[in-house]
Amino acid sequence: MLKKSTTLIALSISSIFFIAASTGLKADYPERTIEIVVKAGPGSGANVLGHKAAQILPKYLGGSAVALYKKGGSGAVAQAYIQKRKANGYHIFLDTTTTAIVIASGKVPFTENDWQGVARLQMDPQGVGVRADSQWKDFKSLVGWIKANPGKLRWTGAHSIGMDPYTVDLLLQSGSIKKSEIKYVPVRKANKMIQMLLGNHIDAAILNPGEIRDQVKSGNLRMLGVAHTSRLPAHPDWPTFKEGGHNVEAAIWRGILVKKGTPSSIVNKLHEAVKKMLKDPEYIKYANEKAILSGYMGGPKQFDAFFKNQVRDLKSHFKK
Secondary structure (H helix, E strand, O other): OHEEEHHHHHHHEEEEEEEEHOOOOOOOOOOOEEEEEEEEOOHHHHHHHHHHHHHHHHHHHHOEEHHHEEOOOOHHHHHHHOOOOOOOEEEEEEHHHHHHHHHHOOOOOHHHEEEEEEEEEEEEEEEEEEOOOOOOOOHHHHHHHHHHHOOOOOEEEEEEEEEEHHHHHHHHHHHHOOHHHHHEEEEEOOOHHHHHHHHHOOOEEEEEEEHHHHHHHHOOOEEEEOOOOOOOOEEOOOOHHHHOOOOOEEEEEEEEEEEOOHHHHHHHHHHHHHHHHHOOHHHHHHHHHHEEEEOOOHHHHHHHHHHHHHHHHHHHHOOO
């Protein structure tokens, strides 16, 4: 009888482990440091968010986290880094709209189906910044100058493929200007773009509010326009492009993706921790200071569907 009872207990324990393994349950996740992989350089909105998340997320997830910068290929290097590793929730991708654009353009050996959405965190409108002492007081005057001086304006944005050059294309189209009528200079880091602006090495730059606000406040730079539906509450003196007759809306979303195949229990645990992080006083203070809008849209299913639909829409755009 004792032998039979022992056998039954052993079988029960084995069954528990089998069920846990087959359903992907990880009650002790995280057991080690989580890498928050960012593709954007120091000073950029994504990089700042990555470091902020590494500080706050462990409060609600447990364990520890570190922001890991993997530069190159408009995020291609960061994508490859994660895709070469196990789908276990220890290498999460702090992605942006650029990820969808790069995948849609076919510039990386990955598709939207290689990823699982966790949560969308932010929406950060695009804007055009120039030096405060420049001759351009609004976007309309910049467009007029480009038309009168084709090929002379030096305009920069992050990377040669991604949300910044895509925004430039939209703005040029709204002004009936060809891309060949400007000199687009791709630069990886937002702080480098600002340095180039201040040093008169470029004339205009695509920047987000949080990247330019301090320089505007100091009187060094001017925001010509914001690609949003209305003026930002934190910066009511910044005009929208729509006000000047340019019907352009463009914002970088930032969110978290994990490798496809990551257990649903881990995806859900990550999502719940992120949801709590977005309500954390330290996070709210940072978001307000950077004039970043909330991008939260629901759980993993909602963000995953949004991400995949956007990639498919962009694929159709690139085919035109």
